[in-house]
Amino acid sequence: MKLNEQNLPQLPAHIARPSYTLESITAGIAHIGIGGFHRAHQAAYTDALMNSGEAHEWGICGIGTRTDESGMRDALASQDYLYTLVELDDRPETEVRVIGSIRDMLLVGQDGSDAVVTRLADSSIRIVSLTITEGGYCMDESTGQFNAMLPHVQHDLKNPRAPISVFGLICAALAKRRGEGTGPFTVMSCDNLPHNGDVTRKATLAFANLVDPELAGWIESNVSFPNAMVDRITPMTSAAHRNNLKQQHGIQDAWPVVCEPFVQWVLEDRFVAGRPAWDKVGVQFTDDVAPYEEMKIKLLNGSHLALTYLGFLRGYRFVHETMADPLFVEYIRRYMDDDVTPQLAPVPGIDLTEYKQTLIDRFSNCAIADQLERVCSDGSSKFSKFSVPTINRLIADNAELDRAALVVAAWAMYLKGVDEHGTPYSIPDPRAEFCQSLVEEDEGLTERLLGREEIFGTQIPHSLAFHDAFERNLLRLRTLGVSGTLDLLLTR
Template sequence: MVTLGASTLAALPENVARPGYDRSRVRAGIAHLSVGNFHRAHQAVYLDQCLALPEQDGWGILGVGVVDSPAERAKAQALQSQDGLYTLSVFPPNGEPACSVIGSIVDYVFAPADPAQAVVRLADRAIRIVSMTITEGGYNIDEKTGAFRLDAPDIVHDLANPEIPRTVFGLIVAALARRRAAGIPPFTVLSCDNLQHNGRIARQAVLAFAGARDQGFADWIGANVSFPSCMVDRITPAVLPADVGRLNALTGVEDQAPVFAEDFIQWVVEDDFCNGRPALEKVGVQFTGDVKGYEQIKLRMLNASHLMLSYPGQVGGYRFVHEAMADPRIMELLRTFMDRDVIPLLQAPADMPLDRYRDILLARFANPAINDQNARLTSDSVSKIPVFLGETIRDCLEQNRDPRRLAFLLAGFVRYLGGVDDKGQAFEPIEPHLEAADQALVQDPDPQAPLRMTMLKPFALEDHPGFVDSFRHHRQAIAERGILPALEALLKD
């Protein structure tokens, strides 16, 4: 195998595409905070294509690691040793995978090891966009009040130690303060997370943090920094240890940090950048004045359907998404959910017909080559459920629509929190934002107690007897018969 690095690009196997540009000429113009698999299979891919265009070599990526964990430290070491290079294998539903080396990440810093240096790099005039993928739960918004949590321990640390920040908000604000003091124009802050109005939420978080330091400085940020919203889409599974060997065998490249994804990819961006942007429209990115319609469709159809399939999938004993999708009961649940509970409530942009999008989604979920894990879809459900299902739940309650499938989803979520599937196999629910009080409600003998969980309080579900009755019914059916027989009964009603 060829060991991956800048000096070995010419020796790559013929089946692996290499960057179509001279990387020695590329300079970082974008800094990306938290360089996860999704970023490397999505935004970095678009930029890799963009760098091959004339006069775009100032738009390479400076990767910035943010989370201090053994896995993130290993990834930082891998990317640094490989000169920022990694392989991407794209698997279509049918046919052979396409393999390439992505070269758009031209530098990488691990902020937990040297936060002061990370601030210096973000303050560099060359950086004109700071993008981020920090997950739906990463914006530090209090679920009860909707306000930015200034009392979170890492935020308290960053306010007291502004030059050695731990959080993305501390990094962004410290860098903007340096730029303002030096007369350097600010950068655009671009959230790429699965949140509706993600630009507005990023703006709220950054301004709240900056205001706690200096309200005048926060006002300057509000007047000068752009926070465009965007919608991102590509199914990118977690890379398990076994996947590393499998992907390297496929490419013939010794890569410490390979990624893989489906062949579908989409990026819709609000065209509001305060300090320039790359010509991404030339490589398939859609720029628009309003991304709201695209955001709603993605969150309420794709992301919500991921949750709808993941609980019966995981609790029913399926570990992989395509296995769950091969169960006709789960396939019918998703189609019915989208047809009856989601599509009638959406206003679609003209270039995104919903029936066609639904069929594309079902085919993407069923792709057996992806090996996407139900555990990835269920992880951090406490953050995902309000974001992905919130508006659908509100519309259902306000319009007195059929609540059964939404109640079934929440009953499945509660069952999933037990950590044992219907075959008796244990699994670990990954719920970093599940509070002890909410866990106690899951264990409460009152079957409707979980409807009082913090994340569900804004919906006041206990004020809706029809929803409560359906939720109680599904909890009992799942407990007595198992989640898949309970689903089968739901589909027959």
């Protein structure tokens, strides 16, 4: 049965569906970057609140800035913007739920910049939220500053009335609202990067200052940018997921979402134009998200990077396959216990021992079939957020460096594009060609790779101890392979 509003009453009884009418929902949130994670996280929380009879004025209008988002828009539009969320784990019963909180979607490339800016500037929109990936914030990691030389940013600076970039659109909409006296909206990042609200604020103000310093001053005084910690493993939707949904549950959904049962959202309560009562459906509001954020980014995201490139080199293609290898499990435990945990401040309400075991269990979830390719993607942006802070602290403390250096050495080997069985693969990274050029020649590889401050910051390039650890583990991977390298590292 095709998923759409008309067919909702005919769905099998075990499938949860909106308790509200779609016509009763109006958009109060515009979300830039409608993808699997947003639909498994923020949109799902919002739908749960709507199902309780609240927040009908907090529907979501999706905004797309990339040409490759047209497929998702067309798929969702064809089914009245409904989609199916499927939770997967080893339990025999999993939740299958139709979500209705997204009510529309606009694409800059098809609907035009003016239509998108007009929608963002509408007074009904009170939150503009983002999932634009770690690399979408246009920050130069070597300087910590906004990179105004990026092509889409340059386009917007030359064509301020026809913006195509995220921050060009946001600033154009805020300028319009300021001029019309309709007031500001909250800009809320839901991306996995440290201090995501602060980074969003910095990028927005940097762009605004280049366009109109008076606008920048108004944004600084009136717009809020709450920090958040977001967490739910959401693999890429595959043809198999669509087929399984059709075969097992009788739903024909062009773009369902699969995810793990675990979900967490810790959010600073700083909203200038109101917010949904997400706390009623499990969101934790706090005055300081930093301890939760550091815990999650260093333990979960950092451990993901620690296993993903090694796993891919070993020939695995799914996270759970990697975690079925005892060497990988022991390596990840040692990394979390010995390298990361000593760096973490106490986290209110969290037992770190239990949290780390939860991560092991989540990574081992074979039902979700999380792709290593997804975790591998955009490594040149992820390292600075997820691994470099841990490495910098280890260097400063004169601590053991081999486990952390192995993560970087594995990435260097991964960039060669061939696993240890001789199987070639593509590198899913916008800067893939550049990164591969850094490891093309063995001569001088260490200095070329580790010297890239936009990836590794300023401390790693000047640490002789880390350079030695990197070269030691790179040599081991070349001569002993992944299993031999892990076995040697873990028996020391």
